[in-house]
Amino acid sequence: MSADMLHLGAQIDALAAAGARAVHVDVMDARFVPNLTVGPDFTAACARAARPHGILIDVHLMVERPGALIPLFAPHADAISVHVEADPHPHRLLGQIREEGLMAGLAINPGTPVVALSELVPLLDYVNCMSVNPGFAGQSFIPETPGKVRRLRELVGADVVIEVDGGIGPGTIAEARDAGADWMVSASAVFGSDDPIDAFRDLAGRARGDA
Secondary structure: OOOOHHHHHHHHHHHHHOOOOEEEEEEEEOOOOOOEOOOHHHHHHHHHHHHHHOOEEEEEEEOOOHHHOHHHHHHHOOEEEEEOOOOOOHHHHHHHHHHOOOEEEEEEOOOOOHHHHOOOHHHOOEEEEEOOOOOOOOOOOOOOHHHHHHHHHHHHOOOOEEEEEOOOOOOOHHHHHHHOOOEEEOOHHHHOOOOHHHHHHHHHHHHHOOO
């Protein structure tokens, strides 16, 4: 949602050359969150640009009743996360994602306690821990997030990937890493910079502990 959509293919090519491993696609419906973003066609375009580089397509469905949308996005995705708050049957949704042959994830809002995932851990490939309130790019990292990531790690164990999404930049990426995050999603800190590729390289170095 923060990339230059008119030059998306070139940006993905350049980020792949710089070492990017995934493209995170934020899908918003203006109902579950107060914003409207992209659909399956855009995601397909991302996949066409990314897959020759071996880049994972991570689709984050910030929508009400996501079950109807999973089949539309599945052909273009490698991983799909849905919000535990968005549907009364997250167990069914995780099974649906896995039946598509994809990594199955649950996203969890800042105000939702980690215990909400406790009965679903056996079906989880990853957890998307929101470090901002979802809906808009450019928000500030919620300072309580590292503590929540640590509680998530205790709950899900070592085999479930923890993703931190929102407010990830030079001043916060090490906090997320040190708390136990495996994947860190950065949007405006990359694409809002004068040189997105240099910004990505800087963040990647910080994620590795080089800086």
